[in-house]
Amino acid sequence: MGKTLFDKIWDAHVVTAVEDGPTQLYIDRHFCHEVTSPQAFDGLRKRGLKVFRPEKTTLSPDHNIPTLNQEKPIADPVSKFQVDTLTKNAQDFGLTLYGLGHEKNGIIHVIGPENGLTQPGMTIVCGDSHTSTHGAFGAIAFGIGTSEVEMVLASQCILQPRPKTMRINFEGKLQNAVTAKDLALYMIAELTTGGATGYFVEYAGEAIRNLSMEERMTLCNLSIEMGARGGMIAPDQVTFDYVKGREFAPKGEAWEKALAYWKTLKSDNDAIFDREITFDASAIQPMITYGTNPGMGMAINGTIPTLDAIDEASRISFQNAMKYMGFSAGEKIEGKQIDYVFLGSCTNGRIEDFRQFAAAVKGKMKADNVTAWLVPGSWMVEKQIKAEGIDKILVEAGFELRQPGCSACLAMNEDKVPAGKYAVSTSNRNFEGRQGPGARTLLASPLVAAAAAVTGKITDPRNI
Amino acid sequence: MKICVFLRHLRSNIKIMEKFKTITSTFVPLPIENVDTDQIIPARFLKATTKDGFGNNLFADWRYDKAGNPITDFVLNNPTYSGEVLVAGKNFGSGSSREHAAWAVAGYGFKVVVSSFFADIFKGNALNNGVLPVVVSESFLADLFAEVNADPKTTVTVDLENQTITDNKSGKKETFQINAYKKNCLLNGYDDIDFLLSNKDKIEAWEKNN
Ligand code: SF4
Numbered sequence: 001m002g003k004t005l006f007d008k009i010w011d012a013h014v015v016t017a018v019e020d021g022p023t024q025l026y027i028d029r030h031f032c033h034e035v036t037s038p039q040a041f042d043g044l045r046k047r048g049l050k051v052f053r054p055e056k057t058t059l060s061p062d063h064n065i066p067t068l069n070q071e072k073p074i075a076d077p078v079s080k081f082q083v084d085t086l087t088k089n090a091q092d093f094g095l096t097l098y099g100l101g102h103e104k105n106g107i108i109h110v111i112g113p114e115n116g117l118t119q120p121g122m123t124i125v126c127g128d129s130h131t132s133t134h135g136a137f138g139a140i141a142f143g144i145g146t147s148e149v150e151m152v153l154a155s156q157c158i159l160q161p162r163p164k165t166m167r168i169n170f171e172g173k174l175q176n177a178v179t180a181k182d183l184a185l186y187m188i189a190e191l192t193t194g195g196a197t198g199y200f201v202e203y204a205g206e207a208i209r210n211l212s213m214e215e216r217m218t219l220c221n222l223s224i225e226m227g228a229r230g231g232m233i234a235p236d237q238v239t240f241d242y243v244k245g246r247e248f249a250p251k252g253e254a255w256e257k258a259l260a261y262w263k264t265l266k267s268d269n270d271a272i273f274d275r276e277i278t279f280d281a282s283a284i285q286p287m288i289t290y291g292t293n294p295g296m297g298m299a300i301n302g303t304i305p306t307l308d309a310i311d312e313a314s315r316i317s318f319q320n321a322m323k324y325m326g327f328s329a330g331e332k333i334e335g336k337q338i339d340y341v342f343l344g345s346c347t348n349g350r351i352e353d354f355r356q357f358a359a360a361v362k363g364k365m366k367a368d369n370v371t372a373w374l375v376p377g378s379w380m381v382e383k384q385i386k387a388e389g390i391d392k393i394l395v396e397a398g399f400e401l402r403q404p405g406c407s408a409c410l411a412m413n414e415d416k417v418p419a420g421k422y423a424v425s426t427s428n429r430n431f432e433g434r435q436g437p438g439a440r441t442l443l444a445s446p447l448v449a450a451a452a453a454v455t456g457k458i459t460d461p462r463n464i
Numbered sequence: 465m466k467i468c469v470f471l472r473h474l475r476s477n478i479k480i481m482e483k484f485k486t487i488t489s490t491f492v493p494l495p496i497e498n499v500d501t502d503q504i505i506p507a508r509f510l511k512a513t514t515k516d517g518f519g520n521n522l523f524a525d526w527r528y529d530k531a532g533n534p535i536t537d538f539v540l541n542n543p544t545y546s547g548e549v550l551v552a553g554k555n556f557g558s559g560s561s562r563e564h565a566a567w568a569v570a571g572y573g574f575k576v577v578v579s580s581f582f583a584d585i586f587k588g589n590a591l592n593n594g595v596l597p598v599v600v601s602e603s604f605l606a607d608l609f610a611e612v613n614a615d616p617k618t619t620v621t622v623d624l625e626n627q628t629i630t631d632n633k634s635g636k637k638e639t640f641q642i643n644a645y646k647k648n649c650l651l652n653g654y655d656d657i658d659f660l661l662s663n664k665d666k667i668e669a670w671e672k673n674n
Binding site: 012013015016018019020021022024026035036038039042043047052063064078079081082085127128129131143144145146147148150151154155156157159161163193194197198227229293313314316317320410411412429431432433434437 | 495496497498500502503506507508510511512513514515525530553554555558559560561562563566581582583584585588589592593602643644645646655656657659660661663664666667670671674
């Protein structure tokens, strides 16, 4: 029997396996940010251990950092302490840090790929669930807890039970104004937020092969929102072209060798997945969420489900969500007024997202009732935005660019949506309070966000 | 490698966790589905650099109002319900990988979380902090909610050695799954790092071959 892409990479990284227990897996690349790592470094100190392979770990603060005046000290003393602790840990343990003000600083899942640290065939972990993003390159990438961060620092290994495998095929071509974000929101709505729990997902099919690298990252990023351990896409010419020439990508002879190996990284024709699902990509519409988990999504021109369409056991949660969002079962949400727009995050904070947003708002004006936060995922994205003149288009349309970071995706810094206000957000979670206590989040693509930003209402991007 | 072999590898001087013993306890019901990690511990509490104190902010936004006063109808503020066991609706712990969620659950004093379904990362984080996630059937879960509603003094017994949970009201018993490795870690209070480092030669051998 043939092997899946997942099997090939997993098997190549097994150090040893415990009978009726987890596998000890070797980790090629480890990323750390300031929120989930301090207790792990403390653990090393308590045990008197060093970092086992310091060159394989890269650090960048992203969650707590302000998106204005980054050159000044962070105002919130608790945030400042956490960011300073990351710096101290980098120094004490001899690790590479792209700290605040560094030209490579940014959201960890944006800077890994853009510096060529993320490569096909790797095992990649980070104390962050959206590590699934890196699977877009044909890597096994997944989020871990702080105890596991400590394991990786101490041994460059992790103990993991082998997940089951699932393949999701998207056949057909995407319609106009339908993006990878819409594919993902559609899939999560179909499968629910727990629908892929226990599985590692491979995305395949015509619509996937046609996605750019940025779009593939958006899709894999959201794998975790349906409970999957991770998501991955077999590397192809699109992948190789993206990786080639980046700072940490192999060069010269090493590149040729790597490329030959990477070309073998695809599921064999006779590989069997534990579960296989096929969607018709051509039927997918621009999507938006109406509730308080990413599975509560619908076509933007559709209606919220009626109560009798909801499973009996889920009705309390559904009604709580309606109350929190200020919506009613069965209603349309297109045309409703909104207050905030957030373009950014590790889901949609890359250069292509800014290109799309700018193209959609070009020649129009930001609606007066909207506060818009446009936050690049990294300083490299910011630099590219300026190099392409995208910033000028945005300014002419009444928008301003903020400085890179996680920002309103989880509102650990100042960028909090006030209670009761509606935010159309390109991020990944619409949980209660995610963008600030009482904030009401509607997840959508950069195009839907752009349409909302210029009309002040929930608007189908095909109508502007 | 066999379990008995690796246990011998573990140095006995590092016992990070307490040993897990059989528990009989009343329980706190939380009959809500999809309780995500942002509800278990909201992001603004993630700025700490130690593992302490998270129990005070477990379910903070459901537990306290804006002024910081307890919201009386939330179950943790209702003295009728108490115990070392939290019984929650389907798909508990979805969302972020923050181990702070497990620290909050453990810090509050829960030793077991019962649900019909758990998100993967939360499950792993809980186990790494001595909190046992117990997966029961939908009907077992529904019975527990109904019984505790009628009588808050209803108890469950969780026996890790035999991998069983008993509803002491109805006498119904279910077995639950846990891999032998993690079970041994919990029963003995071991954590994983010693085990990983005991394989240092294997790690270096892997590196040489790749
Ligand atoms: S952008 Fe949001 S989801 Fe991504 S790493 Fe930052 S906080 Fe997490």
